[in-house]
Amino acid sequence: MSDFVLETRQLGKVFGSKHALRDFNLQIERGGVHALIGSNGAGKSTLFRILLGFETPSVGSSFLLGESSQALTPACRGKVGYVNDEHTLPRWLTPKQVKAMQQSYYPLWNEEVYRNVIASFDVDPNQKVGSLSRGERAGFNLAMALAQSPELLILDEPTLGLDVVARQEFLDAVLFCTEIDTTVIYCSHQMEEVERLAEQLIIIEKGVLKEHCTPEDFSARVQLWIAPLEFRELIRAKIPNLLSSRAIEGDVHFYVLDPGESFGSRLGLLGIRDAVSQPLGLANAVRAYLAKNHLGAQQALAC
């Protein structure tokens, strides 16, 4: 049996002339919480859709719990919970009816978990799904996914548009998953959630897998430096791995990837004086890393 809950091999997907995924090789080991991060349109949702067999890849292959995504057995599907931001459900049915229909597919159905989640989101089981609020639908979706006692839970921006209380419920649900050994793939733009939950960080940019490491290792690789503004052009021209730079009053603030231990001395050799580094948390490191995609826009604004 595969040790990976999820695996892709040279996976690619093209929509028209756009590469949604390109030569994508990812292996996620069983256990823990893995955060998937990327800008909008980076390919995260396409990746999930292919993995779950909703979409066919243009090239390559993908596997969920050791089975090919293109031929998932009902038993395998029953072990994978999936919640996305749309919380799509049959609007004309009540939660009670939806549950009655789906529960029989899941041999490990946990009624207690279902009831707890439904109660914490205050979902009325007899109200039509169409008239539930966004938060209630999210809660119902989460209850259905958790109650099946999944081996793998995929959460694709589940807290988008939810209030702080509902967000906290999702956070607690992921913490609950760590207790029952469910592997969680968590896709979110909320860096606060990622920082609290993630043991592994997976960064996707323009359909390409860029980084796969622990949050600590990633934070250590991105540094913020501050130097007098007069050196801005020199920095832009001479610093390899420059992620972005911006002028703030009399200084230039610039982010560098993998600067190395002697970066300060190298700046000195380039004639860049009085530069100091500032500590950077995970959220700012990720923001700086992803910002290089938006550099064109930043420069246009600066002009």
Next chain:
Amino acid sequence: MSKPLKLSIRTGDPRAIFKQVVDAISLAIARNELEEGDKLPSVRALAMQLSVNPNTIAKAYAELTAQGLLDARQGLGLFISAPKQLLSREERSKRLRAAVQRLVNDVAHLHYSDDEVLRMLATELGRIRTVSKTGGAA
């Protein structure tokens, strides 16, 4: 019963959450807010209290145990240990150098004289030492 920990963490902090937990507990011990024999909350309880991954707490507890600040008692949990030093001389020296380097980086551009920085550092260190000697909370 374990002692409730007055501990808060901040997302967005330059320090990883595991490091914030290590720092907070080390400081609480230095200030005698946590004393020898006090029981710490379980990994699960502290993870729920702070809404963070239990593995993060487990990692912080492992680090504190490696530093000799905590003792694991089989089946009973984790307790604040009697003062001892488990880290090697090299490791202590490495950590001190790293901490000093961070301080230097942070204050380099603030235009304080060396004396002013040293005086403030001595005051802060003195504050911790006084509290641990008198055994009272500040």
